[in-house]
Amino acid sequence: MNIVDETIPAPCAACGEKSPLESGFCERCQSALPLIKADVRCPACGAENDGIFDICSKCLKEEERVWSNAVALMRMEGLGKNLIHRFKxxxxxxxxxxxxxxxxAALKTLDFDVELIVPIPLHWSRTLLRGYNQTVLFCEVMAKETGIPLRSILKRTRATPKQASLDREGRKKNxxxxxxxxRSHxxxxxxxxxxxxxxxxxxSTLAEAAETLKHAGIAEINILTLLRA
Ligand SMILES: [Zn+2]
Ligand SMILES: [Zn+2]
Incomplete structure (x- = not known):
């Protein structure tokens, strides 16, 4: 699949308008993206910080974090939510x-200082069903744009039931x-x-994956997600 064909000018990725900005979105869609501003970001989860402390109220209630820094690009609403749904x-x-x-672009403005991009893997059965792993696809673009290598050093050992219907404890167990x-790690x-x-x-997915990599000897784990729910 060639997702980075440079020869044909693509229309706006969100609405199909003919002359998009360099970002790939037209002006209207670009301004409709629910972007999380860097200066209000909670460094623990990437969401907008809703309080007066260094980290947001949700993160204050958490036990110890496995990762160092986290960034999320958009809030789970409006056009952001819609795009991820279509993508997934x-x-x-x-x-x-x-x-x-x-x-x-977000990664370049941060001082994360990362040496490798690692996408969260899907179980092979789910990849087969969907035909692609959306996270790998946008990670490939990110790797190309930043020059940071991409390696799938993590795998799913089993297919896990859908998380959506589970509470926090259920998710962890799942x-x-x-x-x-x-081995490549x-x-x-x-x-x-x-x-x-x-x-x-x-x-919980990122925590379990990060924990696995920490145990395997990765020194520092930072997190990037497209959406923060
Ligand atoms: Zn548009
Ligand atoms: Zn937070």
Whole structure:
């Protein structure tokens, strides 16, 4: 699948308008994106900080975090939510390009200092069903734009039931042991990585994945997601 064809000028990725901005979105769609501003971001989860403390009220209630820094690009609402839904379930794989660019631009403004991009894997059975892993697709664009390498050093060991219907404890249990580090992670021990997923809801998927990589010897894990619920 060639998602980064440079020859044909693509229309606005969100609405199809003929002359989009460099971002891949037209002016109207670009301004409708529910972007999270960098100066109000909670460094623990990437959401907009709703309080007066360093981290947001949700994160204050959390136990110890596995990752160092987190960034989320958009709030889970409006056009942001709509785009991710299309990207994930609607076969609109061309969205990988503008979303990957958005993520790359955000990453460049941060001082995350990461050496590797690692997408959260889907179980092979789910990838087969969907035909693609949306996170890998936009990570490929992000890697190209930033020059940071991308490696799938993490794998799913089993297919886990859908998280959506579960509460926090249920989610944790559901994911226990769901990931394993691939042999290829050995080249990245004691390095700093960026773990990437499309959506951060309770953070249990990212926490379990990060925990697995920490145990495998990765020194520092940072988080990037497209949406923060
Ligand atoms: Zn548009
Ligand atoms: Zn937070």
């Amino acid at each position: 379930y609607g076969n609109d794989t061309f969205l990988a390009k503008p979303l990957g660019r958005l993520a790359a 994911l226990l042991g769901a990931f394993a580090a691939r 050995e080249g990245w021990m004691n390095r700093k990585i960026l773990l990437v997923d499309d959506v951060l809801t309770t953070g």
